[in-house]
Amino acid sequence: MVIDEIYNLACPASPPHYQADPVHTVKTCVYGAIHLLELAQQCGARILQASTSEVYGDPEVSPQAEEYWGHVNPVGLRACYDEGKRCAETLFFDFHRRHGVEIRVARIFNTYGPRMQADDGRVVSNFIVQALRGEPITVYGDGLQTRSFCYVDDLIEGLVALMAGPSSVTGPVNLGNPAEITIRELADRVLMLTGASVTVDFRPLPQDDPRQRRPDIARARELLGWAPSVPLSVGLEKTVAYFRQHLLAA
Numbered sequence: 001m002v003i004d005e006i007y008n009l010a011c012p013a014s015p016p017h018y019q020a021d022p023v024h025t026v027k028t029c030v031y032g033a034i035h036l037l038e039l040a041q042q043c044g045a046r047i048l049q050a051s052t053s054e055v056y057g058d059p060e061v062s063p064q065a066e067e068y069w070g071h072v073n074p075v076g077l078r079a080c081y082d083e084g085k086r087c088a089e090t091l092f093f094d095f096h097r098r099h100g101v102e103i104r105v106a107r108i109f110n111t112y113g114p115r116m117q118a119d120d121g122r123v124v125s126n127f128i129v130q131a132l133r134g135e136p137i138t139v140y141g142d143g144l145q146t147r148s149f150c151y152v153d154d155l156i157e158g159l160v161a162l163m164a165g166p167s168s169v170t171g172p173v174n175l176g177n178p179a180e181i182t183i184r185e186l187a188d189r190v191l192m193l194t195g196a197s198v199t200v201d202f203r204p205l206p207q208d209d210p211r212q213r214r215p216d217i218a219r220a221r222e223l224l225g226w227a228p229s230v231p232l233s234v235g236l237e238k239t240v241a242y243f244r245q246h247l248l249a250a
């Protein structure tokens, strides 16, 4: 079998999905990585892991650079995903050191865009779908926690650039948009773009919800010449247009 490149993107990725069957999430992260690393080893393929900013947990530093080892609760509700992805990174580096497998590890920060599932459970799709359906927007906590949102096209360019980069660039490499906003501000932007006049409903903050999230992308800039180019205003407009068309058609 001839396989040149493997992208391992398989994993439930939103909190409701990865927490629905947490043991299965850990198995997906760990067994999935082992199976694909063994395949890469057999085929001599280059393999990229879709890791995550969740490896930084609830970070004590901002922005988060790759040198930061993170602040993860290993026994909390999010651990099946965070620790699963951390273990997958470990496996990637061990296969690289022990078996010479050519690896690339991308730490992806919150990514959004058209073709997200309406019931995906991530904040951008939740807010847009709620606004378009005329339902209250649900904000967890006081809404002052921050996230940095990367448009999907930018992220894909980053992943492809990382895969194509020199073999010395194993990663981990942060891929994300450093423009940081509060969740409350995101809700306001979605309300403005959709023209919806719905209330904002504040709910309790889920366990271990990170207070802040912002990538340091100096490494991606230097090693890959990559940086995101789509501002949130443009990406959100495209995402709202997608959901407007698809929710109304459904």
Ligand SMILES: NC(=O)c1ccc[n+]([C@@H]2O[C@H](COP(=O)([O-])OP(=O)(O)OC[C@H]3O[C@@H](n4cnc5c(N)ncnc54)[C@H](O)[C@@H]3O)[C@@H](O)[C@H]2O)c1
Pocket: 008, 009, 010, 011, 012, 013, 014, 028, 050, 051, 052, 053, 107, 108, 109, 110, 111, 112
């Ligand atoms: N979107 C983001 O903001 C983001 C951020 C960080 C990391 N990531 C990672 O990027 C990857 C893609 O995320 P996405 O946002 O496109 O999510 P997604 O839910 O759209 O895609 C994940 C895919 O993985 C598949 N999958 C889940 N469990 C599987 C299993 N056991 N075997 C085979 N396939 C399985 C699902 O069917 C789905 O097609 C994931 O690994 C995710 O953890 C995404």
